Amino acid sequence: MNAAQLLVDAMQLPEDEREDLAAKLLDSLEPTPGISIEDKEEIERRAADARAGVPGIPWDEVKRSFTK
Numbered sequence: 788m789n790a791a792q793l794l795v796d797a798m799q800l801p802e803d804e805r806e807d808l809a810a811k812l813l814d815s816l817e818p819t820p821g822i823s824i825e826d827k828e829e830i831e832r833r834a835a836d837a838r839a840g841v842p843g844i845p846w847d848e849v850k851r852s853f854t855k
Contacts, residue, residue: 806838 788796797808818827837843 797805800808822830833843
């Protein structure tokens with residue numbers, strides 16, 4: 788089985804199983820150079836918040852913070 792067929796099959800899974808599969812695949816990769824353990828923990832926390840429906844910071848507010 789090649790990656791394209793695996794993707795087709797994976798897309799047939801229920802959403803929660805696709806989410807679990809995606810998380811396991813991402814965990815199997817080496818961290819990007821320059822990202823610390825603390826960065827990874829923060830990314831995981833924010834991802835969990837997003838999946839739980841916790842509202843993030845509106846884009847307009849983020850943009851304003853860069854221009855101050």
